Each structure stands twice: as C-alpha cells, then as structure tokens.
Amino acid sequence: MILLGAAAIMAFGASAQMSLVKDLAKKAGSGNPQAMMEVLQNIEPALTNPESAKDVLTWYTAGKAAFGLYDELYKMKLMQQPVDDNMMNEVLTNAYAFYMEALPLDSIVEMDKKTGMPKLNGDGTKKVKTKYSKEIIGSLTSHMGDIANAGNVYLQNSDWEKAADAFGNYADIASSDFAIKNGVAAADSTLSQVRFFQGYSQYQIKKFAEAYENFTKARKLGYVENNIVDFQTSSLANMVQGMLDNKEYDKANNFIDNALKSDPMNGTLHDIKGFTTELVDGIDAALPFYIKATEVDPNYANAFFDVGRCLYLQAQKIIDDNPTATNKDLVPKVKPIYDKAIPFLQKAVELNTNPDDKKAKNVLDDILYKFEVMGVK
Numbered sequence: 001m002i003l004l005g006a007a008a009i010m011a012f013g014a015s016a017q018m019s020l021v022k023d024l025a026k027k028a029g030s031g032n033p034q035a036m037m038e039v040l041q042n043i044e045p046a047l048t049n050p051e052s053a054k055d056v057l058t059w060y061t062a063g064k065a066a067f068g069l070y071d072e073l074y075k076m077k078l079m080q081q082p083v084d085d086n087m088m089n090e091v092l093t094n095a096y097a098f099y100m101e102a103l104p105l106d107s108i109v110e111m112d113k114k115t116g117m118p119k120l121n122g123d124g125t126k127k128v129k130t131k132y133s134k135e136i137i138g139s140l141t142s143h144m145g146d147i148a149n150a151g152n153v154y155l156q157n158s159d160w161e162k163a164a165d166a167f168g169n170y171a172d173i174a175s176s177d178f179a180i181k182n183g184v185a186a187a188d189s190t191l192s193q194v195r196f197f198q199g200y201s202q203y204q205i206k207k208f209a210e211a212y213e214n215f216t217k218a219r220k221l222g223y224v225e226n227n228i229v230d231f232q233t234s235s236l237a238n239m240v241q242g243m244l245d246n247k248e249y250d251k252a253n254n255f256i257d258n259a260l261k262s263d264p265m266n267g268t269l270h271d272i273k274g275f276t277t278e279l280v281d282g283i284d285a286a287l288p289f290y291i292k293a294t295e296v297d298p299n300y301a302n303a304f305f306d307v308g309r310c311l312y313l314q315a316q317k318i319i320d321d322n323p324t325a326t327n328k329d330l331v332p333k334v335k336p337i338y339d340k341a342i343p344f345l346q347k348a349v350e351l352n353t354n355p356d357d358k359k360a361k362n363v364l365d366d367i368l369y370k371f372e373v374m375g376v377k
Contacts, residue, residue: 066095192221267297311341
C-alpha cells in the first residue's frame with residue numbers, strides 16, 4: 001500500500017508538471033516580455049522533475065520563452081529603452097542551454113491512423129519524426145552573433161567563466177552539423193579566434209585542461225596570434241605539474257608524449273618531458289630531452305639552463321662520490337663535463353630577460369670558482 005501510494009504521488013507529480021508545461025507553452029511564444037518571464041520563473045520544477053525533464057516540450061517551452069524574452073529586450077535596447085545587459089546575456093545563455101537539451105529529445109514516433117500502431121522503416125525500426133527541431137535550429141543559428149557578442153562583453157568585464165561558456169556555445173553551434181547543413185557554419189578563421197578566447201578565459205581561472213584543449217583546437221584551425229603557443233604550453237605545463245604533484249608520473253609522461261606527437265617542434269614540451277623524466281629516472285635520462293629542447297628552440301633560455309644544470313650536477317656527483325680525491329684527481333674527471341656545461345649556461349644568461357633570475361649565472365660563477373680552486377686555467 002505504501003509503495004503504491006508513493007508511485008501514485010510520483011505519477012501525479014509528473015502529470016502535474018506536464019500539465020503546467022502545456023499551460024506555460026501557450027505563453028512562451030506570446031511576445032509579451034512579462035508573460036515569457038513568468039514562463040521562465042514557473043517552469044523550473046518541470047526542468048528538474050525526472051519525468052517531465054525527459055519530455056522535449058519542457059525544454060522547448062523554456063527555450064522558446066528565453067529566446068523570445070531576449071529578442072524583446074534586444075528590441076527595447078535598439079529603441080534606447082533601459083535594459084539590463086547582464087540579464088539579457090543571462091537569458092541568452094539559458095536559452096541556448098534549454099534548446100540544446102531539447103534537440104536530442106525531439107523525436108516522435110509516427111503512428112498509423114488506421115491501426116494505431118507505430119509506423120515501421122524497412123529494417124523494422126520505428127519511424128521517427130521531429131516536431132520542434134527546425135525551429136530550434138533556426139533560433140540557435142540566428143542568435144550565433146548574439147552569443148559571440150555576449151562572450152566579448154564577459155571577456156571585457158573579466159567575467160572569465162561566463163566568457164568561456166559563451167565562446168564555447170558559439171563555437172559549438174557554428175561548427176555543428178546543422179550549421180554546416182544550413183550553410184551558416186563559421187569560417188575556420190573565425191572559429192579559431194573564438195576557440196582561442198575560450199581557452200584564454202579558461203586559462204585565467206586555472207582550468208588548464210580545458211584551456212589546453214581549446215588552444216589546441218585553435219592552432220589546428222590555423223590560429224597563430226596572441227602568443228597562443230606560449231599559452232598552450234603553459235596550460236600543459238600546469239596540467240603536468242598537477243599530475244606530478246599527485247605522483248601520477250606515467251600519466252604525465254604519456255600526456256606529454258601525445259602532445260609532442262602533434263607538436264614536435266615545441267622546445268618547451270621537450271623541456272617539460274626532460275623535467276618529468278628527471279623526477280622519475282634522474283638527470284642522465286633527462287639530459288637528452290633538455291638538449292633536444294635547445295635544438296628545437298635556440299631561444300628558449302630555460303632549456304639551456306637545464307642542460308647546464310644537469311651537467312653541473314653530474315660533475316658534482318663525481319666530487320661527492322670521491323670525498324678523499326685531490327684536485328689533481330678530480331680535474332680530468334670533472335673539467336670535460338664543466339666545459340660542456342659552460343656554453344649552455346652562458347647562452348642561458350644571454351637569453352634570460354628577467355634581471356631577477358640569477359640561477360644560470362650563479363651556477364656558471366660556481367663552475368668558474370671551482371676552476372680557480374682547482375687551478376684550472
């Protein structure tokens with residue numbers, strides 16, 4: 001009795017929500033801003049009810065009201081009437097989300113009027129048609145520019161989370177199958193720029209994985225401006241650092257290896273590969289990756305420092321492992337290593353643009369001091 005009663009309450013709740021949705025649907029396309037706002041305020045329970053949330057009419061009604069309200073507010077703005085721009089953009093964002101929920105739900109099984117049974121395709125599957133998709137797609141594609149503009153507003157206001165969402169929404173619509181089919185897909189040059197600013201916004205709030213993904217998309221589409229390679233590499237470095245902090249060494253190495261496959265001429269990536277290798281396998285294993293970084297990017301100061309640092313540490317280990325050795329014994333062992341390290345450290349000092357960064361100079365000075373102590377000229 002209790003279980004049946006609970007089931008009846010749930011069914012009643014779902015039925016009541018769908019009844020509410022049908023009533024609100026009549027107001028959604030009214031063109032009356034107050035009525036459409038009431039739809040958005042009252043439809044919330046139906047969006048979260050497990051049953052009504054599965055019905056396309058729920059999301060379609062919410063989306064129609066939101067897009068309608070946005071359009072009315074936009075008209076008011078054009079007529080120089082006072083309008084809350086933040087609310088406009090919020091309504092637009094919600095409209096997009098509602099319609100994107102509605103699209104995959106918009107499938108209605110065709111029924112045979114004579115038999116009352118579903119119509120079947122040649123392979124025996126049920127015939128399905130859409131009811132709202134054409135209108136939904138039309139609204140999404142016709143508001144692409146508005147969504148991009150919202151992203152720009154959020155970007156200018158440093159509202160990074162909302163900027164990233166808006167740019168992502170635009171890019172998803174502008175590159176969608178339905179946009180391509182309808183001839184309104186954005187050009188790669190536009191998409192690449194939008195993906196960059198999506199990644200840039202995510203970078204500001206330290207969502208490095210998402211930022212890296214969108215910087216990568218932007219570069220694949222041909223974007224080369226605004227130091228995108230530096231942003232992409234920095235995003236990856238921060239991701240890798242997080243993996244290393246969690247001692248996920250294999251994961252970090254695999255991630256870098258995949259990044260290098262698509263960007264083999266990125267010196268910073270080779271340097272990061274050296275760093276992760278050094279943590280696990282030591283400086284000897286890491287040194288070839290640091291050297292490769294200097295070869296790929298002859299202007300990357302940190303790579304030259306890392307080569308010099310590793311060579312310096314190799315020599316230092318020889319000294320530490322031979323505490324009773326004299327300078328005469330040590331010179332033939334460590335001098336060749338120091339001689340290799342010096343030009344790398346000198347190059348690192350030359351390339352370094354940060355006057356407060358003395359690490360390369362300090363190591364170089366220490367080598368020269370050791371040479372003086374050992375009597376090396």
